[in-house]
Amino acid sequence: MTGLEEQKAAARKAAFARRKAAHDAGGVGRAGHLSEVLAGYRGVPVSGYMPIRTEISPLPAMEEAVAHGPVGVPVILGSGRPLVFSRWEPGCALKEGPFGAMIPEVDDFFEPEILIVPLVAFDRRGGRLGYGGGFYDRTLEKLRATRATLAIGFAYAAQEADDLPLEATDQPLDMIVTEQGILTF
Numbered sequence: 618m619t620g621l622e623e624q625k626a627a628a629r630k631a632a633f634a635r636r637k638a639a640h641d642a643g644g645v646g647r648a649g650h651l652s653e654v655l656a657g658y659r660g661v662p663v664s665g666y667m668p669i670r671t672e673i674s675p676l677p678a679m680e681e682a683v684a685h686g687p688v689g690v691p692v693i694l695g696s697g698r699p700l701v702f703s704r705w706e707p708g709c710a711l712k713e714g715p716f717g718a719m720i721p722e723v724d725d726f727f728e729p730e731i732l733i734v735p736l737v738a739f740d741r742r743g744g745r746l747g748y749g750g751g752f753y754d755r756t757l758e759k760l761r762a763t764r765a766t767l768a769i770g771f772a773y774a775a776q777e778a779d780d781l782p783l784e785a786t787d788q789p790l791d792m793i794v795t796e797q798g799i800l801t802f
């Protein structure tokens with residue numbers, strides 16, 4: 618591993634532990650601030666995600682957004698490729714996708730203009746660390762080449778890190794929403 622990869626791996630490991638502690642602590646209304654943000658963009662196509670492991674769940678906010686416009690979740694086509702997004706509705710038939718996240722059984726692809734981005738760690742400059750596949754970086758690069766795309770990181774406040782090591786290919790977040798509040802840059 619290069620120095621940068623080692624730094625990222627260490628930051629990931631530490632943030633995973635803080636995320637698990639926050640997740641295990643439980644609590645209600647953790648997607649309230651996310652709902653508030655999305656209420657300002659009614660009808661704009663949005664991607665959420667089906668939570669895995671100890672990720673904070675955006676499902677309550679997705680359930681509200683679906684009353685106003687298209688909502689979807691990410692689908693992996695292959696490693697090294699951008700994600701695509703398939704339409705989701707509460708209660709729709711799902712199947713297991715690569716890496717364990719559920720995906721809709723029936724493909725109905727669309728292009729979101731707002732992405733709720735899962736993450737392992739974030740910093741106060743909009744830096745983000747994911748699982749290390751580079752999926753969201755490739756996806757945001759592609760979408761942003763066509764039109765303005767709002768990337769909203771969604772995480773527990775405990776996942777904040779001091780300045781994360783970032784590479785040229787890391788796509789910045791426009792906003793971070795946690796169970797405690799909203800950070801914009």
Ligand SMILES: Nc1nc2c(c(=O)[nH]1)N(C=O)[C@@H](CNc1ccc(C(=O)N[C@@H](CCC(=O)O)C(=O)O)cc1)CN2
Nearest residue numbers: 629666667668669691716718735747748749750752753
């Ligand atoms: N809920 C959710 N859905 C998502 C993502 C995500 O981060 N969260 N993705 C965002 O890209 C894609 C799935 N990508 C993933 C890539 C790797 C691993 C993963 O667990 N990788 C390693 C662990 C890495 C580590 O411990 O550092 C593993 O398989 O054990 C999970 C999801 C699409 N769907």
Ligand SMILES: Nc1ncnc2c1ncn2[C@@H]1O[C@H](COP(=O)(O)OP(=O)(O)OP(=O)(O)O)[C@@H](O)[C@H]1O
Nearest residue numbers: 745746747748749750751752753754755758786787
């Ligand atoms: N647009 C891109 N084009 C080519 N390679 C990329 C691109 N974006 C990221 N990568 C590469 O993908 C690898 C993983 O990137 P990184 O560690 O930033 O993943 P991540 O943001 O943690 O994961 P994810 O976005 O899947 O949650 C790195 O080697 C990085 O250089």
